[in-house]
Amino acid sequence: MSFEVPADLYYVASHEWVAPEDDTARVGITDFAQDELGEVVFVDLPEAGDTIAAEAPFGVVESIKAVSDLYAPIAGEVVAVNDRLFDEPELVNEDPYGEGWMIVIEPDDPEPYEALLDAEEYRDQIA
């Protein structure tokens, strides 16, 4: 099976993606991650204004069978939360890089992406 790994995103080994957007960064879980989890039935996210630390859990995603922590790829302040996921958690499965996004972070570090995996490196990891 082949999973979508968009070339213009950054990734971490715990299967979250980061999309740089001007001064902020959008975060979600990868196509591979949603497939491993199965049907997502519950998502718990922080609130706007919360600060999160890199590699620390910032939320939870649950399928019918499993509970999985969400890990922050970068440190910063949460400036937006996809609260549609509270009523439509299935968006994580249907569109993991689009409408299934989870939070937008204002990064602490002005160059937060250097330590992350690029698409090719992440693709190798899930191969």
Place this chain on the structure above:
Amino acid sequence: MDLRRTPLYERHDARGASFTDFGGWEMPVSFDSISTEHAAVRENVGVFDVSHMGEIAVQGPDAAELCQRLTTNDVMALQAGRAQYSAVTDESGILLDDIMLYRMGPDSYLFVPNAGKDDWMTTRWRTHAREWELNVDIENRTDSLGMLAVQGPAAADALAAAGCPTDDIARRDIVEGDVDGITCQIAGTGYTGEAGYELLVPWEDLAAVDAAIEATPCGLGARDTLRLEMGYVLAGNEFHHEDNPRTPLEAGLDFIVDLEAEPGFVGRDALREQREQGPAEVLVGFILEERGIPRAGYDICNPAGEVIGSVTSGTMSPTASIPIGLGYVAASYAASDTEVGVTIRGENKKARIVTPPFLNSRT
């Protein structure tokens, strides 16, 4: 240790199954998705390979007595060609397993313990047969007899289309029949809450019978959500003789315990005493009234935040789309509509005790 496989392993693999270790068996968790398989069984018909469950034949002049003394229900009341849900307890009344007991003929019984318990139960039956000097032959047929569960409102249609009319098979009957010309034992039993049948099939015929039945292939994931919506217990979750020792009275299985049947079963005295005093904790169903999903091991609290019990199973109900669970609570909290809480990641979420099935529950 190598996992055991049923004869349908390759067939499941070819149909896209993802597998898991369940009771020492490599079994399908799901084929398409848990919710589509779940819906197929609630609305149409699904087929499960349940060949990982044990099959133990007990035959001979003393077969009934041995089964009566080792299981909690009234074996003497079980007619030939009928099935009985029952339990196996130890001297203290602790559940070792829940089983289905089939009476195949006058002196012939077959019981179905849970996955991975076939050797243990075979040894238990043999040891007691020797100890009590009973004339009985016990054979573990788990590795030669397979089982398919055809479940759902269209189960009878699916079997009829496979050349096996079921009009004369009532709930809990077991009769011989042909599926696509292959002889099987067909029982009006199942563990999904839907109409349906369980087919006992020799291993060598299992793939042909499975192929003859037009039904959505379903895995253990849907089997778990289906039984949980009905409030049915699962061995290993709602009881485990070491990790979570419970009696049938605590587990809500009073209806399969007959304290009057003779000769009495192993554990009867202990259960008599517990019935008189009332169990301190009992299994309840509950629904969560806030966002979250209860999971096995989470604490159940009273409104003051004191721990009063623990969750044994929980999920998002695929049918009702609400978070549901089973768990043990102190008996004083067991009444329907009692407000309790479930501790999820450090937060106490509101929950309410309800009597399963959860199918019509709404928050």
